[in-house]
Amino acid sequence: MKRVIRQPASRIPFVLIFLLFVAGAVIPRDVLAEAVSVSSAGVTLQDCFQQAQKISETVGISQENIRVVEAQYRNAVGSILPHIYWIKTQEFQDQSGNSSSGNNAVANSYTRSPIPQSNFQLQQPLYAGGKDWDALKIAKSLKSQAELNRAQADEQLLSDVAASFYTALSWNDQLVVLMQSHKLTDDRTKELQRFVDLGRSRQAEVLSAQTTLASLDAQIESIKQSYSDARQLLFFLTGVPPEVPLLDQRSTQAPANLDEALTRAGKRPDVLASVEALNQADLNVGYQKGGYYPSLSFLGNYYTERVGFLSDVRWDATFNLTVPLFEGLSTNAQVQQARSQQIIAQLTLGRQKREAERQVRTAFNDVTLSQSQVQAYQKAVDLANRNYDVQQKEYRLGLINNLELLQLLNDLQTVKQQAAVANASAKLNDVLLRVAMGEGL
Numbered sequence: 001m002k003r004v005i006r007q008p009a010s011r012i013p014f015v016l017i018f019l020l021f022v023a024g025a026v027i028p029r030d031v032l033a034e035a036v037s038v039s040s041a042g043v044t045l046q047d048c049f050q051q052a053q054k055i056s057e058t059v060g061i062s063q064e065n066i067r068v069v070e071a072q073y074r075n076a077v078g079s080i081l082p083h084i085y086w087i088k089t090q091e092f093q094d095q096s097g098n099s100s101s102g103n104n105a106v107a108n109s110y111t112r113s114p115i116p117q118s119n120f121q122l123q124q125p126l127y128a129g130g131k132d133w134d135a136l137k138i139a140k141s142l143k144s145q146a147e148l149n150r151a152q153a154d155e156q157l158l159s160d161v162a163a164s165f166y167t168a169l170s171w172n173d174q175l176v177v178l179m180q181s182h183k184l185t186d187d188r189t190k191e192l193q194r195f196v197d198l199g200r201s202r203q204a205e206v207l208s209a210q211t212t213l214a215s216l217d218a219q220i221e222s223i224k225q226s227y228s229d230a231r232q233l234l235f236f237l238t239g240v241p242p243e244v245p246l247l248d249q250r251s252t253q254a255p256a257n258l259d260e261a262l263t264r265a266g267k268r269p270d271v272l273a274s275v276e277a278l279n280q281a282d283l284n285v286g287y288q289k290g291g292y293y294p295s296l297s298f299l300g301n302y303y304t305e306r307v308g309f310l311s312d313v314r315w316d317a318t319f320n321l322t323v324p325l326f327e328g329l330s331t332n333a334q335v336q337q338a339r340s341q342q343i344i345a346q347l348t349l350g351r352q353k354r355e356a357e358r359q360v361r362t363a364f365n366d367v368t369l370s371q372s373q374v375q376a377y378q379k380a381v382d383l384a385n386r387n388y389d390v391q392q393k394e395y396r397l398g399l400i401n402n403l404e405l406l407q408l409l410n411d412l413q414t415v416k417q418q419a420a421v422a423n424a425s426a427k428l429n430d431v432l433l434r435v436a437m438g439e440g441l
Contacts (some may be wrong), residue, residue: 042245049161059154066150069139073142073143077139087120089118091115092115093111111397117307119277119304119305121300123297123298125296127298128295129286130287165246166427168227169246170420172227173231173424174421175224177417179415181409183436185212188402192206194297212406264437265436270356281344284341288331291331298319299317301316301318339384362436
């Protein structure tokens with residue numbers, strides 16, 4: 001008799017409510033959303049990429065860098081805008097040596113204690129040799145560059161996820177081929193054993209078939225391990241559990257014109273980020289040259305509380321003009337350094353463009369060749385299937401022996417495996433070409 005442990009009915013709702021409350025308080029909402037969004041029916045490459053974007057530390061760092069430069073931009077804007085303060089002071093001083101007497105207002109003003117004062121102060125830079133506006137433009141360019149770096153992080157993440165996705169898919173397709181071949185070989189072995197019992201086949205043929213079957217078992221275990229490793233990498237990148245099936249819903253398209261692909265690559269995020277780096281270097285040269293020019297600023301005070309002989313003076317204004325005459329050649333050195341950085345940025349941009357062109361040409365060539373390989377392997381698979389069907393009929397007529405039929409089955413399995421690898425490579429190369437052009441999925 002089974003023992004049934006029953007909880008008091010009055011306690012069950014309380015326990016459930018408590019657990020739900022703890023789960024909602026402890027588990028972040030984004031984690032719950034990620035867990036729900038992964039369907040147990042299967043995930044596509046698009047699903048995996050979206051999951052990877054949620055958990056990738058690299059993408060998260062890029063997003064935070066955008067917030068950092070946004071704060072720097074606001075700080076640069078703030079350096080141009082006026083600064084307004086309310087200042088309240090209360091000064092105390094020693095009066096033990098105070099020898100002033102009479103109605104000397106000036107002396108009394110300097111020797112009294114305490115001396116309260118309250119005023120509003122306005123500070124406004126008027127001219128700084130253009131350095132403030134150059135700093136603002138540099139900060140704005142840094143913001144654009146951070147956004148481009150975020151887009152480039154997405155492109156690199158897509159490349160990594162696609163490689164992991166199609167590697168796992170390739171191993172899975174090869175495993176399916178081997179399982180089918182294993183079943184056919186097993187059926188052939190059983191049939192041969194029956195023929196041996198009837199005296200129509202030799203025991204050596206059974207041993208040969210069993211050897212092939214054992215070899216298939218070893219290949220299956222090896223591919224299972226490779227598939228498991230690929231799924232673990234995909235799980236690391238995306239958080240998609242290894243038991244969730246992979247769904248391949250992409251179809252390779254005819255490659256774009258190479259010239260068009262190269263033109264599109266000029267808008268890649270990493271290339272545009274290098275353009276922004278060159279823009280910043282250009283602006284930095286102007287910023288450092290601003291050290292040669294005078295600067296002018298304004299300082300104004302409006303007093304709400306004042307004592308002594310200045311009590312009737314309610315406001316004052318000061319214009320500060322600073323003219324650099326000699327600074328030990330430090331400004332000249334800073335300008336030379338900025339110009340060198342400008343040359344480095346120009347060379348970096350040139351190298352980035354050439355690298356982008358190389359990647360596009362390579363990816364374009366890989367797509368073209370891999371699509372040709374898919375077509376060739378598909379034709380080979382069709383022919384191998386037809387040949388195996390014909391040879392099976394000839395085997396039943398006694399025109400070929402069992403070893404020849406097993407060899408045909410092994411050839412069919414090899415061609416199917418190669419076709420699976422070629423198909424996955426074509427899909428991956430199509431994605432990599434899009435990444436090389438900066439387009440993504």
